[in-house]
Amino acid sequence: MLAQSGFGVFVLTFLLALFSVGAAVVGYFDKSDRWVEAARRAMQLTFPLISLATLMLAYLLVTGHYELQYVYSVTSNDMPFYLKLTALWGGQAGSLVLWSWLMSAFASAVTLRKWERDRELLPWVIVVTSVTLAFFLSLTILYENPFARWWQTTGGDFVPRMFAPAGAVPITPADGQGLNPLLRHPGMIIHPPMLYLGFVAFVIPYAFAIAALVTGRSDDRWIRLTRRWTLVAWLFLSLGLVLGMRWAYDVLGWGGYWGWDPVEISALMPWLTGTAFLHSVMIQEKRGMFKQWNMLLIILTYALVIFGTFLTRSGVLSSVHAFSQSAIGPMFFAFIGITFVTSVALLIYRWKDLRAEVEMKSLFSREALFLLNNLLFMGVLIVCFWGVIFPLISELVTGQKVTVGPPFYLRANGPLFGALLALMGIAPLSAWGRSTYKTLGRALWKPSIPSAIVPVVLAILGVHNWIALVGFTLVAFVIFVTLFEFWRGVRSQQKKQKVNFLVALWQLAGRNHRRYGGYLIHLSMVVMAIGILGIELYQTTTQKTLAVGEDIQIAGYTLRFDSLAQFPYTDGRIVTRAALSVFRGDKFLGNLYPRYDYYTASGQPMTIAGVRSTLADDLYVVLVNWENVSAAQAPFKVYHNPLVNWLWIGSLMFIFGFLVAAWPEREDEKREGKI
Amino acid sequence: MKTKNIFLLIFFFQLFAATLIPSIAVSAQQPTPSDDEVNAIARQLYCPVCENTPLDVCPTTACHQWRELIRQMLAEGKSEAEIKQYFVDYYGARVLSEPPRTGINWLVYVVPPVAFLAGVTLLFRAFTTWKRLTKEPITGADHSSSSGSGPEPAEGSGTAVDDEYVARLEEELKKRN
Numbered sequence: 023m024l025a026q027s028g029f030g031v032f033v034l035t036f037l038l039a040l041f042s043v044g045a046a047v048v049g050y051f052d053k054s055d056r057w058v059e060a061a062r063r064a065m066q067l068t069f070p071l072i073s074l075a076t077l078m079l080a081y082l083l084v085t086g087h088y089e090l091q092y093v094y095s096v097t098s099n100d101m102p103f104y105l106k107l108t109a110l111w112g113g114q115a116g117s118l119v120l121w122s123w124l125m126s127a128f129a130s131a132v133t134l135r136k137w138e139r140d141r142e143l144l145p146w147v148i149v150v151t152s153v154t155l156a157f158f159l160s161l162t163i164l165y166e167n168p169f170a171r172w173w174q175t176t177g178g179d180f181v182p183r184m185f186a187p188a189g190a191v192p193i194t195p196a197d198g199q200g201l202n203p204l205l206r207h208p209g210m211i212i213h214p215p216m217l218y219l220g221f222v223a224f225v226i227p228y229a230f231a232i233a234a235l236v237t238g239r240s241d242d243r244w245i246r247l248t249r250r251w252t253l254v255a256w257l258f259l260s261l262g263l264v265l266g267m268r269w270a271y272d273v274l275g276w277g278g279y280w281g282w283d284p285v286e287i288s289a290l291m292p293w294l295t296g297t298a299f300l301h302s303v304m305i306q307e308k309r310g311m312f313k314q315w316n317m318l319l320i321i322l323t324y325a326l327v328i329f330g331t332f333l334t335r336s337g338v339l340s341s342v343h344a345f346s347q348s349a350i351g352p353m354f355f356a357f358i359g360i361t362f363v364t365s366v367a368l369l370i371y372r373w374k375d376l377r378a379e380v381e382m383k384s385l386f387s388r389e390a391l392f393l394l395n396n397l398l399f400m401g402v403l404i405v406c407f408w409g410v411i412f413p414l415i416s417e418l419v420t421g422q423k424v425t426v427g428p429p430f431y432l433r434a435n436g437p438l439f440g441a442l443l444a445l446m447g448i449a450p451l452s453a454w455g456r457s458t459y460k461t462l463g464r465a466l467w468k469p470s471i472p473s474a475i476v477p478v479v480l481a482i483l484g485v486h487n488w489i490a491l492v493g494f495t496l497v498a499f500v501i502f503v504t505l506f507e508f509w510r511g512v513r514s515q516q517k518k519q520k521v522n523f524l525v526a527l528w529q530l531a532g533r534n535h536r537r538y539g540g541y542l543i544h545l546s547m548v549v550m551a552i553g554i555l556g557i558e559l560y561q562t563t564t565q566k567t568l569a570v571g572e573d574i575q576i577a578g579y580t581l582r583f584d585s586l587a588q589f590p591y592t593d594g595r596i597v598t599r600a601a602l603s604v605f606r607g608d609k610f611l612g613n614l615y616p617r618y619d620y621y622t623a624s625g626q627p628m629t630i631a632g633v634r635s636t637l638a639d640d641l642y643v644v645l646v647n648w649e650n651v652s653a654a655q656a657p658f659k660v661y662h663n664p665l666v667n668w669l670w671i672g673s674l675m676f677i678f679g680f681l682v683a684a685w686p687e688r689e690d691e692k693r694e695g696k697i
Numbered sequence: 698m699k700t701k702n703i704f705l706l707i708f709f710f711q712l713f714a715a716t717l718i719p720s721i722a723v724s725a726q727q728p729t730p731s732d733d734e735v736n737a738i739a740r741q742l743y744c745p746v747c748e749n750t751p752l753d754v755c756p757t758t759a760c761h762q763w764r765e766l767i768r769q770m771l772a773e774g775k776s777e778a779e780i781k782q783y784f785v786d787y788y789g790a791r792v793l794s795e796p797p798r799t800g801i802n803w804l805v806y807v808v809p810p811v812a813f814l815a816g817v818t819l820l821f822r823a824f825t826t827w828k829r830l831t832k833e834p835i836t837g838a839d840h841s842s843s844s845g846s847g848p849e850p851a852e853g854s855g856t857a858v859d860d861e862y863v864a865r866l867e868e869e870l871k872k873r874n
Contacts, residue, residue, distance in 0.1 A: 274754075275754070275756075276751075276754035277754075281749065283748075283749045284749065382823070382824065385824055390824070393820065394820070397813075397816050397817065397820055400813075400816060401809070401813045401816065404808075404809050404812045404813060405809045408805065408808050408809050408812075409805070412796070412804070412805045413791075415801075415804075416796065416801060416802065419801055420800070420801060422789055422790060422791070423789065423790075423791040424790050424791055424793075424796040424797075424802060424805075425743045425749065425790075425791050425792070425793060425794060425795070425796070426795065426796065426805060427743065427749070427751075427794035427795060428794065429794050429795050430794075430795050430805070434809055434810075453865055510866070511866060514866055514867075563733075563736070564732075564733050565732035565733055565736055566731070566732060566733075567732070627756065629756070657732070659732075
């Protein structure tokens with residue numbers, strides 16, 4: 023009964039979203055506030071309705087209603103409560119529900135405010151968000167219904183259907199299959215909602231952009247109105263990516279954090295355009311330039327958000343044939359095509375209205391360098407997009423699948439990321455408008471001197487890899503430039519206010535959160551770059567089967583195999599755990615306990631590495647579960663990952679930088695009535 | 698005759714042993730390839746069954762067997778190139794971490810740099826157009842008419858540089874950019 027009600031609520035919400043679209047369009051063309059208001063209310067009503075249906079699904083998950091195919095596939099009796107709850111987004115159907123729920127939440131939040139100054143934008147913001155919501159709800163209702171239950175047909179087959187097939191009898195399994203063990207990690211529990219928060223939040227600036235295009239508003243109002251949404255979207259997308267990296271590092275047992283897998287890349291691509299957009303909108307706000315480009319960037323970001331969901335949900339990555347057999351694949355494909363073509367057509371229609379108000383004055387101005395930054399981000403995007411879709415093209419044309427793996431991406435993207443690092447250092451020193459190579463040069467030379475010392479010191483310390491030397495020099499350059507900027511700003515503040523350093527720093531950051539928060543984000547990025555350079559360039563690995571008492575050496579460490587134990591756990595796992603002692607020379611450093619867990623209900627294993635983490639390096643040991651393991655001997659794979667912890671430290675710094683950048687500025691709030 | 702035959706038999710046995718012993722000695726000297734040697738090749742190959750998983754870390758039974766096959770081929774003295782070619786012959790080009798540089802696969806390597814260079818060219822042309830335009834009087838609203846366009850400080854004058862910076866900073870902070 024609850025399942026039928028939940029499904030009914032989804033159908034009702036879908037109809038409401040469609041009504042909202044229709045009412046908004048009628049309201050705009052008839053200039054009828056009543057219709058627009060009806061559309062707004064209908065849109066807002068979708069949120070409590072989807073919340074209700076989601077709550078119903080959550081209740082069915084935690085109470086073990088295994089007669090529902092979705093509940094059966096993602097939960098089991100032995101799972102703890104919190105995992106049953108997070109199983110809500112542990113499968114395809116549930117994750118689409120999460121998408122719709124977030125979309126309705128954000129759209130409702132946007133339409134809550136008073137719209138006096140921007141009344142003409144409202145109908146089209148409702149149209150875009152409601153169309154997106156209706157699309158995802160249609161997938162839930164037609165193809166990925168989480169409320170479908172098991173039936174046994176007259177032929178003896180078990181099929182999941184919402185309504186009984188002719189002659190079929192309902193089936194209720196005693197237990198479910200349980201959540202995929204790989205998804206039972208804190209990182210993976212938070213990772214999908216974070217990613218989806220980022221994905222869905224980017225729909226809001228896109229909706230305003232389309233509203234501006236339809237209504238012919240060529241000013242930067244849509245950007246100012248959605249500045250915070252864009253930042254929030256970018257934050258969550260960034261956090262989603264980082265959590266995904268951490269999950270991969272902890273759970274997948276291959277000693278790395280990023281494998282250039284198409285699923286990872288599909289989440290990275292909207293981040294690339296989103297980051298370019300974040301930089302580029304500043305030029306429009308400041309100089310009235312790049313209006314067309316900003317529109318294109320947000321259209322691309324929206325398309326890539328849907329494309330990312332499409333790639334991971336349609337089965338197209340496994341094979342183009344899986345795509346053609348998939349029910350939702352063609353739906354996604356059609357939706358992306360229609361929205362992208364419509365958006366670009368609108369942009370072309372308004373192209374002349376969106377001309378720059380001023381022209382570029384100097385190749386060394388900040389706007390010119392921002393444009394170069396955008397070009398580099400687009401370069402990385404092209405590499406990623408092409409790398410993801412080429413295997414599909416190859417399969418379609420030649421019938422043969424190929425793999426586009428890490429060597430391709432690293433070779434193509436490495437120089438682009440290096441150039442982005444360099445720009446991160448140079449751009450903050452350039453001025454808006456007229457800036458010459460002389461003024462830029464004068465600003466650059468001071469931070470350049472300590473940066474130039476870095477490669478010399480590194481070379482003396484024994485670093486001879488030229489990529490490492492260039493990379494670490496650029497990292498140092500960005501750090502020195504950023505600190506130099508802070509120092510100069512503080513000194514200027516001190517002169518003006520006659521206050522001490524810390525007070526001056528506080529006042530400076532308080533005067534422009536966005537600028538100094540942005541600098542902190544730059545710092546966090548280069549700290550992350552230290553970790554990436556360390557693991558990518560200096561990771562070493564070795565594998566050996568050890569008898570008890572034998573040892574294995576790597577990067578100056580010795581690991582001795584002490585014992586191995588196997589025992590059942592309360593949640594149905596069989597845990598196989600090894601104990602190793604770690605030494606550096608003769609000094610005992612501690613124990614490591616790599617293990618693998620075997621989930622008997624689903625028959626799936628999970629590898630948990632034993633990790634010794636320091637700021638200098640990680641010692642990452644995997645009990646190689648697929649080889650022969652016994653109490654007397656076991657095979658171990660050991661990774662030495664230098665500097666990798668800086669990647670996670672940089673991620674924490676990033677959150678702090680974001681909080682500073684997004685902290686409300688009182689004058690702005692009053693002046694602009696932000697949403 | 699009988700004794701002669703026995704000597705002949707012993708001779709041939711010794712001859713056989715003489716040819717056999719070096720090969721036994723060689724195989725005794727050739728140790729079983731280590732896990733690291735196997736992984737060095739396996740990490741360059743992708744599991745033909747699992748999606749996007751390098752062979753050295755793939756946990757499936759099939760991949761375990763393929764790693765053992767690599768070990769066996771190494772023990773037989775096969776080179777890295779020969780082993781990779783064997784996998785390509787059997788399972789197709791998808792086992793390689795990058796498409797082989799043949800036929801349509803060239804597109805994967807050519808398209809990104811061409812597209813990027815096209816972007817650079819477009820940008821460069823736009824820059825030169827803008828530079829030409831700025832030599833003429835600028836019309837329209839300039840959002841930051843005085844931003845960075847103050848009097849140029851004297852070359853090498855530290856105080857002037859600082860003053861210029863402070864003025865610019867103050868202006869940018871006011872404009873919140």
